[in-house]
Amino acid sequence: MKVFAGDCKAKYGDGMGVPTVEVFAAGAREFLTEHARLKRPREEFQWGQGADQVSLFDEVDPETERTELTAARRWRAVRYDAGYGYITGRSEFGGAGLSRDHERAYAEAEAFFDIPDQRFFTIGLGMVAPTIAAHADPSVAAELLPKMHRGDIVGAQLFSEPGAGSDLASLQMKAERDGDEWVISGQKVWTSGAHYAHIGEVICRNDPSLPKHKGLTAFIVDLTDPAVDVRPLRQMTGGAAFNEVFFNEVRVPDRMRLGEVNAGWRVALTTLMNERAAIGGAGGTGSRIFLRLTETVKHFGRADDPIIRQQLADIYTRGQVLKWNNLRAMAKISAGELPGPEMSGAKLALTGLMRRTSDLSSAILGPKLVVDTGEWGTYAWSGYVTGVPGMSIAGGSDEVLRNIIGERVLGLTKEPGIDTTSPFSELAVGTQRSSPPRQSG
Numbered sequence: 536m537k538v539f540a541g542d543c544k545a546k547y548g549d550g551m552g553v554p555t556v557e558v559f560a561a562g563a564r565e566f567l568t569e570h571a572r573l574k575r576p577r578e579e580f581q582w583g584q585g586a587d588q589v590s591l592f593d594e595v596d597p598e599t600e601r602t603e604l605t606a607a608r609r610w611r612a613v614r615y616d617a618g619y620g621y622i623t624g625r626s627e628f629g630g631a632g633l634s635r636d637h638e639r640a641y642a643e644a645e646a647f648f649d650i651p652d653q654r655f656f657t658i659g660l661g662m663v664a665p666t667i668a669a670h671a672d673p674s675v676a677a678e679l680l681p682k683m684h685r686g687d688i689v690g691a692q693l694f695s696e697p698g699a700g701s702d703l704a705s706l707q708m709k710a711e712r713d714g715d716e717w718v719i720s721g722q723k724v725w726t727s728g729a730h731y732a733h734i735g736e737v738i739c740r741n742d743p744s745l746p747k748h749k750g751l752t753a754f755i756v757d758l759t760d761p762a763v764d765v766r767p768l769r770q771m772t773g774g775a776a777f778n779e780v781f782f783n784e785v786r787v788p789d790r791m792r793l794g795e796v797n798a799g800w801r802v803a804l805t806t807l808m809n810e811r812a813a814i815g816g817a818g819g820t821g822s823r824i825f826l827r828l829t830e831t832v833k834h835f836g837r838a839d840d841p842i843i844r845q846q847l848a849d850i851y852t853r854g855q856v857l858k859w860n861n862l863r864a865m866a867k868i869s870a871g872e873l874p875g876p877e878m879s880g881a882k883l884a885l886t887g888l889m890r891r892t893s894d895l896s897s898a899i900l901g902p903k904l905v906v907d908t909g910e911w912g913t914y915a916w917s918g919y920v921t922g923v924p925g926m927s928i929a930g931g932s933d934e935v936l937r938n939i940i941g942e943r944v945l946g947l948t949k950e951p952g953i954d955t956t957s958p959f960s961e962l963a964v965g966t967q968r969s970s971p972p973r974q975s976g
């Protein structure tokens with residue numbers, strides 16, 4: 536069901552033009568009270584009580600994941616149908632046409648309620664949907680964006696390949712034009728959530744005779760197409776949250792193209808800027824983790840150690856600085872400015888904070904971190920410690936973000952070695968695998 540601005544005004548109880556943020560927030564609280572339960576006040580942390588969970592990635596068994604996904608989608612549908620699912624979206628794309636302040640007011644109201652985990656939509660709504668809004672044919676945006684915001688379909692980002700990660704413009708997935716369609720073949724890898732996503736944003740090489748950043752084109756593809764083969768990858772954290780995805784001559788209508796032919800790099804940059812803003816803007820390592828770290832230090836009798844106390848103070852200070860910097864960045868975005876290269880700094884600060892937390896917890900726990908002795912509050916930290924390297928890579932590795940800050944924020948000399956003029960076909964790059972046969976069992 537589409538929610539146009541006209542419906543929304545009635546829903547928000549104003550009836551006369553755009554609702555003020557206060558009127559809108561009051562309506563949101565009413566809606567939430569009717570459809571969700573208030574969170575219980577946060578109980579004081581008690582050593583040995585409650586969920587023994589510190590993981591950075593929510594990795595659960597496939598059945599639990601399916602149940603959680605169904606609940607998450609159901610909640611998005613309820614929220615969208617009430618007019619709160621796509622608050623800042625344009626009315627022609629199923630949005631409510633309201634401001635970021637309205638959106639923030641809703642988020643603040645919702646934070647008090649117990650709603651199903653919405654992690655399944657981080658990539659689709661945080662990165663793919665803004666790219667569709669900016670670059671898709673308006674008829675495609677009008678068809679997909681309401682479905683995405685209502686949770687009817689989930690989106691994934693298919694950029695990385697075995698030979699193209701940090702140097703994304705080296706990608707080789709082939710797109711060949713055939714009348715009104717494109718035929719796509721090749722392999723993507725590290726695709727988070729592809730095993731439950733319905734659509735994906737994919738960047739392909741359509742013209743290898745052009746320099747590597749030039750001959751690229753972006754598409755939205757149907758991941759449920761039988762010619763798409765999605766295979767989960769197991770991570771060192773124990774879960775399987777991402778996948779390798781093989782495209783075996785997948786046919787995509789030209790109307791599903793994002794942006795112009797050969798302008799795929801620009802489209803990719805829109806997604807990547809939103810990705811860094813989403814990860815970096817997610818805030819500090821979290822007061823819940825910091826509290827647990829402090830209690831771990833106390834439990835193992837290290838609270839009087841001056842070095843440990845200094846490390847704890849350092850982590851706390853960095854968390855606060857990150858939080859305030861993010862609020863400043865969010866205020867800029869609310870004022871209509873695009874997330875820029877400075878968001879690379881936010882992501883870098885976040886992973887630095889996580890690494891310090893990981894190092895301190897490892898130093899306190901020693902062997903209890905690697906062997907599950909059944910002792911509460913010990914082995915659970917391994918989910919955090921093994922997740923931190925992934926956070927330092929996802930959405931741009933630490934080293935690459937430092938390059939971006941050096942070049943685009945500080946104006947330092949550019950990294951040597953990026954060939955922006957030779958045809959891609961003349962550059963030395965590896966070759967891709969085709970979909971290997973499935974192992975039995």
Ligand SMILES: Cc1cc2nc3c(=O)[nH]c(=O)nc-3n(C[C@H](O)[C@H](O)[C@H](O)COP(=O)(O)OP(=O)(O)OC[C@H]3O[C@@H](n4cnc5c(N)ncnc54)[C@H](O)[C@@H]3O)c2cc1C
Nearest residue numbers: 692693694695700701702725726727925928929930932934
């Ligand atoms: C948790 C997680 C989720 C992900 N989800 C997705 C997803 O949904 N969709 C998707 O498309 N991809 C996804 N990725 C992939 C991610 O974007 C890539 O892993 C990342 O871009 C790095 O590429 P790579 O793994 O090929 O490493 P490489 O690019 O090969 O880098 C290897 C090492 O070399 C360093 N390095 C590379 N270039 C430079 C340079 N110029 N200067 C200095 N050092 C350099 C890197 O920092 C790194 O340490 C995900 C990754 C992770 C960890």
